[in-house]
Amino acid sequence: MRLIERFFSVIGANTIDRVWRLGFAARFFLAMLSHSGETFRRPRLLLRELYASGVLSLIIILVSGLFVGLVLGLQGYDTLQRYGSSEALGILVALSLVRELGPVVAALLFASRAGSSMTAEVGLMKATEQLTAMDMMAVNPLARIMAPRFWGGVLSMPLLAALFTAAGIFGGWLIGVIFIGVDEGAFWAQMQANVSFRDDVFNGIIKSAVFGVAVSLIAVFEGFDAVPTAEGVSRAITRTVVTSALAILALDFVLTSFMFRGL
Amino acid sequence: MIELAGIHKTDEILRLMTTPYVEINGLDFAYGDRQILSGIDMQLPKGKLTAIMGGSGCGKTTLLRLIGGQIKPDRGSLKVAGHEVSRFNERELYGMRRRMGMLFQFGALFTDLSVFDNIAFPLREHTRLPESAIRDLVLLKLEAVGLRGAAQLMPAELSGGMARRVALARSVALDPELILFDEPFTGLDPISLSIIATLIRRLTDALGATSVMVTHDVHESLAVVDYVYFMAGGRMVGSGTPAELRVSTDPYVYQFVHAQPDGPVHFHYPADNLDEQLLAGAA
Amino acid sequence: MNRRVMDLWVGVFVVIGFAAVLFLALKVSNFSASSFATTYEITAKFDNIGGLKARGPVKSAGVVVGRVAEIRFDPQTYEANVVLKIDSQYQFPNDTFASILTSGLLGEQYIGLDAGGDERMIPAGGTIAKTQSAIVLEKLISQFLFNKASEGKKDAGAQ
Ligand SMILES: Nc1ncnc2c1ncn2[C@@H]1O[C@H](COP(=O)(O)OP(=O)(O)OP(=O)(O)O)[C@@H](O)[C@H]1O
Ligand SMILES: [Mg+2]
Numbered sequence: 272m273r274l275i276e277r278f279f280s281v282i283g284a285n286t287i288d289r290v291w292r293l294g295f296a297a298r299f300f301l302a303m304l305s306h307s308g309e310t311f312r313r314p315r316l317l318l319r320e321l322y323a324s325g326v327l328s329l330i331i332i333l334v335s336g337l338f339v340g341l342v343l344g345l346q347g348y349d350t351l352q353r354y355g356s357s358e359a360l361g362i363l364v365a366l367s368l369v370r371e372l373g374p375v376v377a378a379l380l381f382a383s384r385a386g387s388s389m390t391a392e393v394g395l396m397k398a399t400e401q402l403t404a405m406d407m408m409a410v411n412p413l414a415r416i417m418a419p420r421f422w423g424g425v426l427s428m429p430l431l432a433a434l435f436t437a438a439g440i441f442g443g444w445l446i447g448v449i450f451i452g453v454d455e456g457a458f459w460a461q462m463q464a465n466v467s468f469r470d471d472v473f474n475g476i477i478k479s480a481v482f483g484v485a486v487s488l489i490a491v492f493e494g495f496d497a498v499p500t501a502e503g504v505s506r507a508i509t510r511t512v513v514t515s516a517l518a519i520l521a522l523d524f525v526l527t528s529f530m531f532r533g534l
Numbered sequence: 535m536i537e538l539a540g541i542h543k544t545d546e547i548l549r550l551m552t553t554p555y556v557e558i559n560g561l562d563f564a565y566g567d568r569q570i571l572s573g574i575d576m577q578l579p580k581g582k583l584t585a586i587m588g589g590s591g592c593g594k595t596t597l598l599r600l601i602g603g604q605i606k607p608d609r610g611s612l613k614v615a616g617h618e619v620s621r622f623n624e625r626e627l628y629g630m631r632r633r634m635g636m637l638f639q640f641g642a643l644f645t646d647l648s649v650f651d652n653i654a655f656p657l658r659e660h661t662r663l664p665e666s667a668i669r670d671l672v673l674l675k676l677e678a679v680g681l682r683g684a685a686q687l688m689p690a691e692l693s694g695g696m697a698r699r700v701a702l703a704r705s706v707a708l709d710p711e712l713i714l715f716d717e718p719f720t721g722l723d724p725i726s727l728s729i730i731a732t733l734i735r736r737l738t739d740a741l742g743a744t745s746v747m748v749t750h751d752v753h754e755s756l757a758v759v760d761y762v763y764f765m766a767g768g769r770m771v772g773s774g775t776p777a778e779l780r781v782s783t784d785p786y787v788y789q790f791v792h793a794q795p796d797g798p799v800h801f802h803y804p805a806d807n808l809d810e811q812l813l814a815g816a817a
Numbered sequence: 818m819n820r821r822v823m824d825l826w827v828g829v830f831v832v833i834g835f836a837a838v839l840f841l842a843l844k845v846s847n848f849s850a851s852s853f854a855t856t857y858e859i860t861a862k863f864d865n866i867g868g869l870k871a872r873g874p875v876k877s878a879g880v881v882v883g884r885v886a887e888i889r890f891d892p893q894t895y896e897a898n899v900v901l902k903i904d905s906q907y908q909f910p911n912d913t914f915a916s917i918l919t920s921g922l923l924g925e926q927y928i929g930l931d932a933g934g935d936e937r938m939i940p941a942g943g944t945i946a947k948t949q950s951a952i953v954l955e956k957l958i959s960q961f962l963f964n965k966a967s968e969g970k971k972d973a974g975a976q
Binding site: 399400 | 631634636
Binding site for chain 3: 318319321322325326329369427429431433434436437440459462464466467470471472475476
């Protein structure tokens with residue numbers, strides 16, 4: 272009996288704590304948005320963050336995209352040729368990348384590459400009193416540190432997802448057309464006839480933009496909220512990666528069920 | 535003795551003539567349940583250099599953070615230039631901080647910026663000076679702390695004492711009206727220490743700034759400051775001009791000025807008798 | 818990191834990022850074909866649309882001339898109203914015949930338009946009068962079995 276009671280009281284306390292943190296994060300988000308003007312008035316701030324979250328993620332995004340495309344090409348061909356429709360390989364590779372794998376896997380990689388370093392940077396600045404020092408110099412860290420990182424992530428994410436998808440389709444083409452010998456014309460023509468710009472490509476871009484907002488927000492918030500010690504920062508980084516992954520998958524489910532319901 | 539009393543009188547008159555830039559009355563502050571400061575009264579006259587001394591953990595840094603508006607007092611009033619700091623909104627608070635410089639106890643240099651960019655940071659954020667003017671200002675500040683040659687180094691490449699000197703240069707980059715130095719002398723060798731002490735004095739005079747300096751270095755600071763406050767256990771336990779303090783018989787002040795191990799301030803955190811504890815461990 | 822090198826890299830990143838989006842729009846999907854061309858809508862009523870889906874192709878002589886925009890059920894007539902978006906560059910005569918066809922034996926279903934000989938063209942928002950419903954495989958089979966059965970009965974009656 273006591274055990275059950277304790278079980279529920281722990282769960283209850285945890286839930287209250289979560290909800291409280293969610294509210295805190297929402298307030299942080301609004302405050303950051305209201306301090307975002309400076310980010311766009313000073314392109315140099317944004318440029319630095321585009322470099323940190325976009326350019327530095329390029330290699331991992333392109334290489335992973337290529338490999339995912341190669342695997343899709345192999346597996347897809349293996350299945351499709353049993354039904355004698357191997358020329359549909361282009362559709363299969365393109366649709367799965369454009370709609371799901373591109374936005375989702377790119378966002379997961381982004382969270383572990385750029386998101387974790389965002390958290391580490393902000394968390395360490397907090398731990399070494401750099402954020403306080405900045406605040407004492409009448410420079411708001413929300414405007415100077417958090418907002419540019421957030422927007423850098425938000426703007427990079429859709430471009431990274433598009434690059435991932437393009438690299439994946441290139442991988443599928445490499446396997447299908449170059450190695451296996453699927454007819455090149457059929458590969459592209461079938462793909463083009465069956466992938467819709469508005470319903471597939473555009474929705475995929477929307478998805479990646481939403482993921483970009485979620486991951487960047489989680490990353491800067493966890494950094495800002497980190498306990499200002501070495502251990503606290505390392506925990507915050509772990510939380511960024513885990514929370515981002517869960518958020519990406521949950522949001523993906525919600526978005527997919529809205530976007531592709533009619534199909 | 536009569537002579538000393540005379541000095542005392544003129545100093546007191548000078549003090550009363552200058553309006554206090556920072557005025558603290560009956561201030562209490564607690565972190566959660568833990569009372570850190572109680573009943574603090576303090577005046578920092580305009581254009582003067584004041585020192586705050588006290589044992590480790592007695593709340594000196596906390597007091598500076600209160601003056602900077604980072605935390606709010608639970609009770610009492612804290613006025614800077616006649617305005618109650620705890621009633622400032624964000625814009626007013628930043629307005630005050632723009633005219634204030636703070637040297638952090640642990641430096642708090644921006645680790646992703648070079649020494650040069652660290653000192654240029656407040657100038658770039660708050661002025662529209664051309665880059666050439668910023669360059670000149672930064673180099674002058676660096677020259678003052680003796681680190682012009684280190685301008686291109688990163689904070690990670692500095693020694694502890696160098697980092698503090700860079701932080702000192704950064705805190706006065708905007709020629710502030712109010713400067714808060716949290717232990718400017720830690721990690722400095724005796725030569726740099728006396729140079730920095732005179733530098734702080736000269737800066738205060740040149741800028742007409744109101745300066746507060748938290749320090750443990752009694753002799754060096756008594757030589758340069760105008761007034762000293764002693765803290766213990768979150769309270770003000772004594773104050774006076776250097777001349778008064780040197781002859782003071784107040785037990786707190788005496789212990790501090792003459793660095794006596796025994797007195798009202800204890801070195802040890804309250805604990806059991808050492809012999810008993812060692813014996814208990816051996817048993 | 819040198820500022821100019823950083824700017825250059827960010828520039829490269831943005832350019833290839835947008836190039837990837839363009840690649841997805843022009844080479845992977847049908848952005849050029851469907852999203853720029855203006856279209857007009859016409860409606861066709863079918864008794865049964867089978868497995869026709871929104872966004873399915875509308876073909877004439879095997880060439881895609883439009884797409885199925887919307888499928889609605891009409892509770893008055895118990896028919897399916899299918900709205901077609903036809904590329905503005907194509908006009909069809911009033912007596913055009915619309916049927917639901919299947920590509921291959923089990924492939925996707927599409928609408929085939931057979932142009933008639935009328936002088937007047939279907940206006941935007943107009944209706945196709947002559948339609949033929951989808952061939953539903955189960956119906957075809959049951960019809961076939963029914964015919965066989967009745968043939969068998971006839972044979973039995975003759976004996
Ligand atoms: N953020 C905090 N939360 C809770 N307690 C704190 C916090 N910061 C400081 N304290 C406590 O407040 C007391 C005063 O701290 P403060 O930093 O003001 O000391 P100090 O006088 O500057 O000491 P030192 O000379 O060692 O720098 C200490 O006992 C410390 O444990
Ligand atoms: Mg301190």
